[in-house]
């Protein structure tokens with residue numbers, strides 16, 4: 001199942017709809033990296049609310065997506081990780097160190113706005 | 126009772142050398158109590174009801190308990206050892222505490238028994254004040270230690286029950302408190318084992334989601350010790366909360382626990398720690414964008 | 428004695444249905460996870476435990492796909508000493524693991540992974556066992572019990 005990517009203002013929003021196969025995740029990675037370049041997006045939100053498992057592969061892929069997007073000058077926020085999923089992740093030994101996280105899409109957008117403002121203020125100074 | 130006091134004083138000044146040993150006196154006493162068992166038990170039960178003690182129990186129950194206490198009481202007087210009585214007191218407490226019987230009621234019934242027995246000794250030895258006094262002198266300290274044993278047994282049992290209840294309550298409802306919008310406090314008190322740590326984490330994570338919390342203050346001032354296993358859970362809780370988008374501030378970290386964390390490889394500089402809960406809440410409010418107004422500021426403005 | 432013990436043993440261990448999922452493509456990993464959840468739910472695991480079970484299945488199933496290309500996952504209900512649990516067996520005829528204790532170390536990976544799959548799954552489950560040697564395929568057997576926290 002492919003992940004739809006929505007363009008909203010300067011941001012890209014990818015909403016994962018159901019349990020993803022590894023191939024879908026890799027496709028998402030390629031699509032996001034391409035579109036961030038194409039639209040000169042300032043930020044990307046990946047909504048994982050529908051993900052019922054975040055295993056080592058998913059975590060590694062999300063980390064590498066965030067890394068590539070950073071190299072293209074944009075911010076990534078992962079939002080919607082479920083309490084049970086977070087619990088299993090940390091027990092497995094997985095973290096998303098260095099990547100911003102938010103409770104849900106609304107919070108994710110607020111966080112991106114704040115980040116972008118801070119960055120612009122820093123540049124303007 | 127005033128009469129008894131008077132008699133005793135005159136007897137002490139008599140300088141009469143007692144002809145019997147205390148053991149012998151107690152034996153006489155015990156024989157008397159055994160002989161009049163039925164009547165004295167009834168009298169005691171009647172006085173308990175009259176004094177409105179043990180109202181949580183039925184007449185029959187009071188009589189049944191009175192019988193057992195009476196027999197144990199007499200046995201303690203005879204043997205001078207209180208183990209059996211102590212055991213019974215604890216057992217009795219265990220049964221009656223859940224029914225709401227209070228400490229003063231238990232002390233009350235034991236004192237009543239002391240009184241009932243003393244009165245019967247009066248009646249029996251009235252004719253011989255010297256002997257009565259010696260009997261009472263032997264009886265008093267024994268009766269007092271018995272009363273003491275029963276009362277202490279009850280109080281200890283009550284304390285144990287309360288501690289158990291508190292523990293059970295604590296386990297059932299780990300308080301995740303919302304002090305203001307988007308700010309949760311998780312005060313951890315007592316002993317944490319891995320099982321409880323897991324419960325705490327699950328509850329906190331669910332709490333973050335339902336309250337849409339952005340900042341969580343975990344206060345571990347009330348945690349005496351933490352082994353590396355539990356310390357690992359704490360670190361996992363901090364990380365899992367962050368995965369949900371919440372920032373965790375840990376307060377009340379004792380030097381011992383800080384050392385445990387360092388030992389298991391936690392980089393404390395990466396952990397958000399603040400000395401005490403108050404400071405933690407202030408820090409949380411700063412993170413949430415609330416202005417913390419110092420008292421000196423407001424007074425300067427006023 | 429021997430006869431009856433082994434008879435009891437199999438009766439005791441194998442309670443409910445067992446589900447066998449062939450792992451040949453990455454969509455099979457998702458399928459195995461879903462079966463794990465279904466059986467786990469029937470056994471009575473909590474929501475958190477079901478996620479934990481699905482995560483562990485995901486790890487061992489992916490290892491099959493990545494390192495052995497194909498294999499199978501068998502999921503079944505087990506019970507023992509009056510407690511019920513779930514048993515997951517991952518089996519393949521791939522290259523095998525030459526040094527199991529090395530493979531169980533966090534961060535050790537011969538692939539592009541984080542090296543968290545095996546050590547992490549061991550933490551997630553109550554019992555965990557790897558049987559493997561170079562050239563002889565790999566079996567990972569893990570169990571989790573209801574109401575046993577850890």
Ligand SMILES: Nc1ncnc2c1ncn2[C@@H]1O[C@H](COP(=O)(O)OP(=O)(O)OP(=O)(O)O)[C@@H](O)[C@H]1O
Nearest residue numbers: 056490494530536537538540541542543544545565
């Ligand atoms: N089924 C298997 N067949 C052969 N080798 C295996 C198998 N499973 C694991 N291994 C070996 O054990 C190592 C550790 O496995 P583990 O799952 O912990 O890490 P990984 O798969 O390399 O990375 P990650 O799981 O974090 O993505 C692997 O790198 C591989 O060498």
Ligand SMILES: [Mg+2]
Nearest residue numbers: 490540544545
């Ligand atoms: Mg792996």
